[in-house]
Amino acid sequence: MSHTPGRRARLALTAAAAVSLALLVPGSAGAVTGAPTVPTDLHNNHRACSTDPNAPMFVPNGIDLDGITHHTDPSVTRVTAQFRYWPVADPTQVTTVDRPYAISGNRASISLSSLADGTAYAWQMRTVDPANGAGSDWTASCYLAVDSTPPSAAPTVTTPGYPDQQWYPGGAPIELRMDPNGVTDVAGYQYGWNGGFTKSTTTAGLGAAATVYLTPPAGFNSGPVQLMVRSLDRAGNASPITNHLIFVLSTSPTVTPLTTPQFGQPVTLKLTPDAGTLAKSPIVSYTVHNARTYQDTVVPAGPDGTAETTLLLKDPNGEQLDITSTSANGWISSKANWSARVDTTPTITSTDYPEFQPAGGVGVAGTFHLAPKVDGSLIASYTYSFGWNTDQTVPAGPNGEADFTYTPTDSGWTDMEVWATTKDGIRLTSSYYTFVVN
Template sequence: MNSLRALTVATAAVLFALPATAASAAPTAPTLTVGGVACAPGGILVGSPTPAITARFTGSGTLTPSFAVWPAGRPAQRVEWTAPELSRPGTAFTTLPSAVVDGGKYRLTAHGASCTFTVDTVRPKAPLVTSADYPRGQSAGGAGVAGKFTFAADGDRDVVKFRYSAPGAGLVEVPADRRGRATVTITPDSYGAKAVTVQAIDRTGNRSAETTYEFTVIDNEPRVYDDNPSAAIGEPRVIRFWSAVPGTQSFTYTFNGGPAVTVPADAQGYGHATVTPGRRGDNPMTVTSRTGNGVVSPEITFNVYVRVEVPVPQISSPDFPGDGTPPPTVGETVTIVLRTDSPEVAEFVVSLDFGQTEQVVAADADGNVTFQHTLPPDYIFLEVQARARTADGFESGSGYAGWELTPADG
């Protein structure tokens, strides 16, 4: 503490002469904090060579807070100073008159309160990070699969906690055990490259450099393939499963809301099942995979699709014969014919105004319809758009037809 010793005898004499209080009421012993650490019996550790000091006073009246500090065991090097006057109750804020040295032990007093502190400004070593569940440089685990990560102080005995950040975890602090270690559980919420960043923190609050531990999370959602996507309703389908997760032993699926079925996986992570769709369109299948140690993947949904062929309507009108006969005049009523010749077609979705609006026209038992339409007076061209639709909601593509009209003025 050379800087403290460097204070001259004259300066010390002036400091000794400073008044202890500025009011008649005797001050009570304050509560002291040094470098953000509350003073305690047996002493504290401080991580700064210029620690801030606070003294919280109770009682009433005003006083000029006075302080003294010296190297432990060397009271002759005592230095005193004061803080600005304050009204009680209140807190005085001050700093040491000069820097203290790393490793030094000091005594601080203020109005009957005393505190012993030791200076430790050495930062801990960057921590070591390991994980058997998510090894560095390897692909493992999966989204939603928890893994244990261990932080170690690398020989620093005064490390008391670790601060880390991880995907989906934010910033977290965990205490270190007596060996300077801590084990945490981290659950990645997605696959791909990930990282955990860790700092060691010692008893004085000193932080180490960051250690970044990088690992890769496997895409653990099972894959599903339909070996016969063109099969019709009632025809069996072979469905194959595959998982990238090492040690996958089985797949469990449900089909069209039926019971769960489990099938084995081979050494390459493949499995298969045979299902028979009972309806047209989507037949949903849910699938999960499971490893030998019981880790279940996220559930996915795969649609076994049975193609539905709805014929595109053929559009015609006897009022537009195409033989040179003049077309109808605007304002007249014309006949429109929609044909599919498919008994499955229950209705048509029709637009007669270039797609601006649509109307539904019921089909007859053969999947056809004939209806009347009055030509708007401001049209010079009639376009008909139509889609055929089955009773269970499947639609065809759009059919188009169009004809020029005879203007009303001839």
């Protein structure tokens, strides 16, 4: 049998098209030897799903369903994750949703936002091979109940040891009692200090109260501190917020320097706890926060609750510390503030050009004497300038003093800036000197 050239061309084109189509189908580059398998690790909103129809997971409307797809052929990387769901009360109302281009072995998900409030649903998932349409068995059913209605009333909050809006000594953990205020489906509570819900607890049963013990937030000082509390139902819907004010007296430790603060020298600080705080629980330690360097140092307390710490004063702008005590019962005291600012400006004198006085004249040299207010052995040099022009540096002598000569080129008011630099390379605070040239 013979074939015409036109027919051979059409056959070639048809074969080429078939190859191109095969390349577009995921997993079909070679022969698929395996099959899709049942998905695993099913979740509702990132929580493991319930397979018990009598104990569905309560969720709000707007939920993510997900699971991990599988295929026995490792060359198949893309599959379709297929989900189906229906109201438990009417299994004939099945809705099926495909999630194409899922990665085999990875988690695939869909989002549902049109479920009916107060309705229980079942759902399943399977893996489908898009190359041949073969599907795995469906998973076992997961059960969920939609609850989009938040608790109708804010919880009732009491703090028996710290009466609401009354001043009370601190030092002991605060007993916080939370009551559902008549709401029957409360499953837990969220609470926190001054505008944030940082902690949570569950109830022993639906509609039950809960009690926790807590301390004010770190860094809290005396005064009013606000507790914010809200209840949660089984779906995580939040109630209105209850704000509860507590007035706590200061529990700050006392900070006493045992030596006179001097720049470049260590100063020893004695830390003494608040007497009322110590009476309620032993002091374990102190936390010393350096507000300049943002570093924290923990200092163990002695048997009597006191401690000592040593600080090297090397910041020309001064030192500032925030200090709290920590009790064995977990109480963190309010902050004690301690600061030291040592004058590190140099002293400037001149008999030839006294400060703020007319003297000398253009071309008349004058000597200026520079002396430190700090330990002279720390000083390496002085830097000076006139009228904020070119800086000039003169070395300091063994006692930290120095002299230099200046010859004015203009008459009138003249401003001078001088600062010292230590042998550690620290620039100290500037001093300013003004004189009048005749």
